[in-house]
Amino acid sequence: MNKKILIVEDEFIVANDLSIILENAGYEVCGIADSVEEAKEMIGKYGPELVLLDIHLKGQLTGIDLAKQLGEQNIAFVYLSANSNQKILEEAKATSPYGFMVKPFREKDVLVSLEIAQYLHEQNMLVRKNSELLLQGTLADLLAETGSWAEKFLKLAKLLQPQIPFDYLAIGMKNMDILPYRGISFLRMGFNEYQTIGFDELLNISGLKKQELLKIQEPSADDSQSQIYNDADFMSASQQNAEKNLIRRAFKMMSNLSLFIPVNGHNGFTISFYSRKNDTYNSKHLRLTKRLQKPMGHAINGILNVDTRPEEATKATPINLISKNKGAKPFAKQGFEGIIGKSHLLLTALDHLTLVAPMDTSVLILGESGTGKERFAKSIHGMSLRKSKPMVTVNCAALPTHLIESELFGHEKGAFTGAVDRRIGKFEQANGGTIFLDEIGELPLESQAKLLRVLQEKEIERLGGRETLKVDVRVIAATNCNLEKEVSTGKFRLDLYYRLNIFPILLPALRERKEDLAELATFFVEKYGEKAGKPGMSLSTHALNEMAGYNWPGNVRELEHLIERSVLLNRGLIIDHVITANKITDTEMPVETNRIKSIDDNERDYILSVLKKCNGRISGPGGAAELLEVPSTTLNSKMKRLGITRKHVSGY
Structure with a gap:
């Protein structure tokens, strides 16, 4: 196994017991730290692949403080927790850990939690790598396309939406009185519908006078730091920044993420993301923007060099806020069979769908009964590379308990009374394509164990058969129950939950x-x-x-x-x-x-x-x-x- 693990725990007996468990299981324990300061030194010295992290440590800093740094360094971590109040647990959960282990620990629970953490971390890194490679490839293709400066920036905005959600996007607006052009903005109207907003229109909608803007301090041209503003911080920042004040006033935005882009000959070029929802942006988005700085810089530099008259982009069609899209030129909606609406929560779910659909990642669709989980599953399959292969739907709640294994994996002739012929199971039918396991929370524990083996080994055995069959199937699961609660009551396997919960999509209630x-x-x-x-x-x-x-x-x-x-x-x-x-x-x-x-x-x-x-x-x-x-x-x-x-x- 040889995975290097750092234990950050201020109780020596607990840390020592954990160390013995891990070393006996084949892990390499590279150190034990009892404070954040000591842990940072060991991280720099040994480069652990996974950290077991207590929340309460010696010194002023907590495990939650260290978790933020671990996230930036892409180091997987699992919290070690005793009794913590709800506020602390919510803060810990916000750092996106790969699990919680509650003291006292059982050896089996420790090893299962670590296996799950490694698997989730590897899958998340794969999802991130694939999605960013796809984005970078599309950015390169954008340069070769024909079209105006404004049209290319609109395509750029659409590419960014699934990665960094926004209701309003402002491009190139920093130092707007210095640049030979004042930038361009896009207001989201629907899933694939955006209204172009020019500077003059923005000024009119906000109700601010141009002379009022001159009294507002502009950020310096050498300010090259990406920044996040949420709620009160955003309100305060907007009073010092003309762009933010305009947009906040015009469209009632509550949060902002500003990304600095180094572009040749255009000092201070930025892309600013705005959302009507508070706390939309976090450190995950900030890290992503930093990784995208270089490829985005190449793309924007290419767009500006092709079109030497960017000031034409400011001649946008005025927007009418009462009818919203009157006079606008909406772009055609992307087709999602039977999925209708433009609400913020639905658009967020659709953005997540388009992000994960091209990959082979397992997806867990969460939502109440009647919210359209099967329609989302069909759209994911239809937008994937497997769309020419079958999609097989299984309603787990409708399967008779004694026939579940036969339905999922098939059976041979004579396997049981009544098995007069060989039966091909659902997984075998879906080979090369997608299997949709609806109401996965209704599956009995015994069947959950067999399903977990299929997900791990990617192979099945027909009931009554001796042959092991390899299957290449993407799994999409759905449930209307709280699986975390089911796990805590012992009705759903923790390891299966994490295998399925790699990429959750939450569907809003009507x-x-x-x-x-x-x-x-x-x-x-x-x-x-x-x-x-x-x-x-x-x-x-x-x-x-x-x-x-x-x-x-x-x-x-x-x-x-x-x-x-x-x-x-x-x-x-x-x-x-x-x-x-x-x-x-x-x-x-x-x-x-x-x-x-x-x-x-x-x-x-x-x-x-x-x-x-x-x-x-x-x-x-x-x-x-x-x-x-x-x-x-x-x-x-x-x-x-x-x-x-x-x-x-x-x-x-």
Whole structure:
């Protein structure tokens, strides 16, 4: 194994016990330090690959202080923790450790935690290396493309978005009164939609006069340090900086990351990232910007040298803040099947998707039921190099316990009673492509152990078989439960959790992005209106307001089902009620204004309406199961759960 490990722990007995465990397991313990100062000396002298780090140490500095330096040096670390309050644990978590070990330690837990930490560190370094190589390659390609100065900078902005998220990007605006051009800015309007903002437009929107800007101190031309400003620090900095004050005033930005770019003949060239969310930028982004300085400098220098009239870029189309994109020239959206919206949280998730999709990294999609996890999985596969190969979906919650191994890995003829033929499992079917393990948190512990082996060894054995088969499969998993909580209660394996959690993507609940409600609802009305032979249907203002006041526990799936139901039951072209339909039968029914129906209530009503349309037929051609696009066994199960009996069916 021969991995060099530094132990930073001020309790000698604890440190010595750890040292014995590690050395017996084949690790090289290069030293034991009891303070941050001593640890820094040993890091410089021995160059450890992994650090076991106590939070509370001798001296004024804590393990959290040292962790920040370890992150900058790309050294993996795992915290050693006793009882710490919630605030300290949150601060520790913010430094992105590769795990926590709680005292007292068991030998098995120590070795498993270290194995996981090494694996995660290697995978994270691989993801970072691949994404940065991809970015640098695209930067080089940008120089060879045709187009104006402004168009190339817009492409540059789009390349940076997944790496460093922003709502507003200002390029070349430092020392704007000195340079022969005053720079260019881009305001994000949607996933792939950006509005170009010129200096004069920015001045008008902010409400500041040009003479007021002259009173604000400009940063010196030799200021070449990248900096982060969040919340109060940003407010203070903006009072001393014309650019920041303009942008903060105009677009209510809360955080900023400024990147200095060394460009020949243009001292003080910067790229400034702004976000409406506080604490968007951290040391990880700062380290990335420093690594990108050189390739970005080459790209920008090339752009400026090709187009000698950069001042033309400031002639941007004015922006109308009421209609937002009036007069703008929006760029075409990148296609994500069925993923609709422009809210900040959704755009962040889409940025993460585009960043990880081209790689082979395992992805864990987190989110409540109905938030669109399967759609995200399909988009990741569709944007990957495996898109021409199969994507196989497995609903772990629907697998019978005694058939899980057979479903996932296959079986040979005669492997068990009823195995009359050889069966090819899901992993083998997905060879060369992607397997999507939905509701991974529902997998039993025994099956989790077998899945972990497949992820580690990349090989399977069919049930009842003797042959070991190599499989090349990318794993995308999804869950609506808190896996960290499941790990703490012993319901989910810690080692499997870390194997899957290399690149998590968090999908927001619909109640957290209500600004997307109108666009989503309109899409579903058009979709189901066409399907039902009722083109031209729309939602009234009352219906939209009704939806905005609802909490949406079932998220987008609930919205889709309710819209479909409303389209089927509505007589006219304007839907005035979505959450409480007022036309359940041919007779007018009073509108329920005081009670919001539960998801089960709405699902029951919807299934009954479909059964009525199918004259009570459940399966077969023209049956309710076919119309609902679900297996008849699934529909029967839902009907049983919702109390829909044969009596209801026979009544149609």
